[in-house]
Amino acid sequence: MRRCVEIAKKAIGCTSPNPMVGCVIVKDGVVVGEGFHPKAGQPHAEVFALRDAGDLAENATAYVSLEPCNHYGRTPPCTEALIRAKVKRVVVGMVDPNPIVASKVGVEEELCKKLNEAYIHRMLTGKPFVTLRYSLSVNGQLSHQLGEGAKVAGGYYSKLLQEYDGIIYSSTSITGKSVPTSQESQAKQPLHIIIATSPNSSVQLPHFSSDAASQVIVFAEKDVVTDPEMGIETVILEKLQLNAILDHCVQRGLCSVLIDLHGSFGDLKELLEDGVDNGLLQKVVMELLPFWDEGKETLTLKNLEKQVLKFEKSHPETSGESIVVFGYF
Numbered sequence: 001m002r003r004c005v006e007i008a009k010k011a012i013g014c015t016s017p018n019p020m021v022g023c024v025i026v027k028d029g030v031v032v033g034e035g036f037h038p039k040a041g042q043p044h045a046e047v048f049a050l051r052d053a054g055d056l057a058e059n060a061t062a063y064v065s066l067e068p069c070n071h072y073g074r075t076p077p078c079t080e081a082l083i084r085a086k087v088k089r090v091v092v093g094m095v096d097p098n099p100i101v102a103s104k105v106g107v108e109e110e111l112c113k114k115l116n117e118a119y120i121h122r123m124l125t126g127k128p129f130v131t132l133r134y135s136l137s138v139n140g141q142l143s144h145q146l147g148e149g150a151k152v153a154g155g156y157y158s159k160l161l162q163e164y165d166g167i168i169y170s171s172t173s174i175t176g177k178s179v180p181t182s183q184e185s186q187a188k189q190p191l192h193i194i195i196a197t198s199p200n201s202s203v204q205l206p207h208f209s210s211d212a213a214s215q216v217i218v219f220a221e222k223d224v225v226t227d228p229e230m231g232i233e234t235v236i237l238e239k240l241q242l243n244a245i246l247d248h249c250v251q252r253g254l255c256s257v258l259i260d261l262h263g264s265f266g267d268l269k270e271l272l273e274d275g276v277d278n279g280l281l282q283k284v285v286m287e288l289l290p291f292w293d294e295g296k297e298t299l300t301l302k303n304l305e306k307q308v309l310k311f312e313k314s315h316p317e318t319s320g321e322s323i324v325v326f327g328y329f
């Protein structure tokens with residue numbers, strides 16, 4: 001691109017009202033063509049560069065200092081010339097501010113970003129978009145029942161299961177319970193990511209139907225005993241680290257993961273602390289950790305009122321005795 005600018009400058013003072021533009025065509029790391037816009041009314045930089053490259057333009061990359069035009073002015077569109085020459089890729093230095101040329105970018109940008117929050121997060125960080133979910137009773141205690149809070153949240157939990165690609169919970173919180181499934185119509189079920197936190201080697205998994213079993217993965221530090229007939233995938237890690245688990249999730253194509261505490265904060269405490277150490281989980285976990293009462297094995301939030309307000313605002317469909325609080329990372 002610096003070479004584009006360098007050659008474009010050969011026309012300093014000659015191009016008005018047109019801009020100065022340079023174009024370099026590169027194939028297999030070698031420059032095969034160069035051109036610049038010499039004067040208004042003359043062909044554009046791309047046209048000269050394509051002429052210079054000849055047949056070598058096919059499958060090459062074109063670097064242009066300005067977004068190629070797509071209109072008929074004094075000269076025909078450069079976009080069409082690039083396509084005709086079978087250029088594989090175009091790298092653009094800047095969008096053309098000329099309103100008849102410029103691609104319009106950024107219309108309702110916030111809305112469009114919100115739509116793909118998880119995808120964008122994964123693209124930019126290489127990690128899934130992680131949400132920590134916990135239910136609290138009105139006195140600020142963490143709910144201990146799987147699905148508690150979910151019930152009073154109406155279909156909200158169901159919607160979350162539909163929305164998130166994976167859901168992480170500890171093996172102890174799932175023991176003897178049925179796995180939560182989304183009730184949404186045409187629901188896609190999330191990948192159930194079970195962290196084997198129990199001290200013994202036997203993980204008591206709830207029964208999964210055979211098609212649901214493919215949607216379950218167990219992470220453990222040592223071999224765990226799962227029902228072989230269910231064929232549940234187990235990943236043995238030297239240490240149960242959130243980083244490693246999230247990396248695994250990304251490799252499987254997951255964009256978003258919900259860590260569901262439902263009463264298992266104590267079990268997942270180490271994993272969450274590791275997430276804080278790794279800079280993966282910051283704000284919310286930091287806020288939570290001081291309220292963990294080791295003796296009582298419970299979490300009591302003192303600034304509950306603030307959190308409730310925040311939640312009620314964003315999720316007005318929830319009412320009742322339990323409150324679901326979310327933290328995003």
Ligand code: AOF
Nearest residue numbers: 021037044045068069073074075078098
């Ligand atoms: C390009 N490459 O080298 C230049 C571009 O009347 P025309 O056909 O010359 O079009 C002029 C407009 O084209 C000018 O206002 C600017 O938007 C763009 N200039 N575009 O792709 C070039 N000089």
Ligand code: ZN
Nearest residue numbers: 044068069078
């Ligand atoms: Zn052009």
